[in-house]
Amino acid sequence: MEYKLELKEITKIYGEKKVLNNLNLNIVSGEFMVILGPSGEGKSTLLRSIVGIENIDSGKIMVNGEDVTNNPPNKxxxxxxxxxxxxxxxxxxxxxxxxxLKMSKMPSEQIKEKVNKVSELLKITDVLDKNSTKLSGGQKQRVAIARALVREPKLFLLDEPLSNIDARTRYTSRQELKRLQKELNHTFVYVTHDQSEAANIADRVAVLHNGVIEQIGTYEEIYNKPETTWVGDFIGTYPMNFIDGSIYDYKDKKIGFRPSWVDESLNDFELEISLIEKIENNYFIHCNLGEKNIVIRSNKNYNIGEKIKVGLSKFNVYKDEKLESVIENKKEKASAD
Ligand SMILES: Nc1ncnc2c1ncn2[C@@H]1O[C@H](COP(=O)(O)OP(=O)(O)O)[C@@H](O)[C@H]1O
Ligand SMILES: [Mg+2]
Structure with missing residues (x-):
């Protein structure tokens, strides 16, 4: 079922604060869109505005080309x-x-059929007679999803639906949600502050910051080519490292690189190791580069205090906090071999 949502120049003000500030976002039919941002950035406000329980101060909400900005939620x-x-x-x-369904005065036989169908889909048929207060967090979440799905909406908004569930259940629930969405071919807009969730579940991720979508793309695009230093800092288990561009002759610019983009066979600059974290098979090594603290990834175990020479296999160049270009470092490797 075709469903195109366009948010045009949406502004929402609480008191003095512009929570959403001329925000633009287009959502394509059938996609799993994740809106990602730290808490307090206006994610819930955005969903409440889309569904219509919050009035926006200016801007337009368009569904399949039709302006629904002034429509009540049930329309x-x-x-x-x-x-x-x-x-x-x-x-x-x-x-x-x-x-x-009862509120919409549907005949009870038809209600029964629909409730049973959606309950099978969400594997909650065995708890249909239970009081909702007696359910586990994971079951409550499924019931909430079932209740939303049973209306067969064109667009499905989810506000951090897995945040109250224990970690293990959360991982499987993510995958189930994703499967459900693809099976139903519905358009999902899913809000989270958890980037690993976004990485796992999203077709596209929209990063919300300062009242606007700061970047939109696949998680890989956002991880590898953050368009602003804020996004580079926010995305990733470790923030992107930012150092003075003069190391590679980019004088008034900044260089950004991920811990994994460090190449230990190059000798472009020297680092002093200050702390080592072992995570599964890798060492995340905190180093000093002059005054700056950076983190690199290695499969070698170094010692604290040790000085090592490294280079970068790839880096992003930023001017005035904005991405200028991405450089694959083709420099000849030191001829040790
Ligand atoms: N009803 C409200 N009245 C006043 N301020 C609000 C209201 N709802 C949210 N806010 C403020 O708007 C900002 C964004 O809130 P919210 O949309 O809940 O963020 P998020 O969901 O990203 O955590 C916060 O600073 C919050 O305090
Ligand atoms: Mg919220």
Missing amino acids: RNIAMVFQNYALYPNMTVYKNIAFP
């Missing part, structure tokens, strides 16, 4: 799963899921 055909699930506490799971 938008969008379902939302809230951060805290918001299940009805004194109802069984069945009644929770059936509720939106």
Whole structure:
């Protein structure tokens, strides 16, 4: 089912604060879009504005080319799963899921059919008669998703739906959600502050910062070519390293590189090792480069205090905090061999 969402110059102000500031975002039909950003950046505000429970101060929300900015929530055909699930506490799971259909005055036989179908999809048929307060976090999350899906919305908004679930269950739930989305071919907009979640689940990631989408692309694109130093700093288990460009003759610019882009067979600059972290098969080595602290990845175990010479196999060049170019360092390797 075709569903194109365009957000045009959306501004939302709380008091003095522009939480969303002329934000633009286009969502393509059938994609799994993840909106990623630290907490307090306006992710929930953005979803609430899309679904229509929040009025925006200016801008337009377009669905398939039609302006829905002034439509009430029930005239938008969008379902939302809230951060805290918001299940009805004194109802069984069945009644929770059936509720939106009952409100739309659907005949009860048809309701039953739909509730059963969606419950099978989410593997919650065995808890349909349970009171919603008696469920585990993972089950509550499934029920909340089932309740949103049963309306067969065109667009599905999820606000950090897995944040209250233990780590193990969270990993499998992610994959199940992704499978569900592809199976149903629905358009999903999924909000999270957790970048590993974004990396795992997204077709595209939109990074929200300072009220705008600072960068949009696949996770790999954003990881490898962060367009601003803020994005480079925010994305990655370790932030991107930023050093003075003069090391490679980029005088008034900054060079950005990931810990894994360091090449120990090159001798371009010297680092002094200050701390070593072992993570699975790799060493993440914290070093001093003059006054600057950087992190490199290696499979060798060095000693603290040791000085090593390295170079970069690849780096990004930034001018005024913005990406200028990405350099693959083709420099001849030191002829040790
Ligand atoms: N109803 C509200 N009234 C006033 N300020 C709000 C309201 N809702 C959110 N905010 C503020 O807007 C900012 C963004 O909030 P929110 O959208 O919840 O961020 P996120 O979901 O990214 O954590 C925060 O500074 C928050 O305090
Ligand atoms: Mg939020």
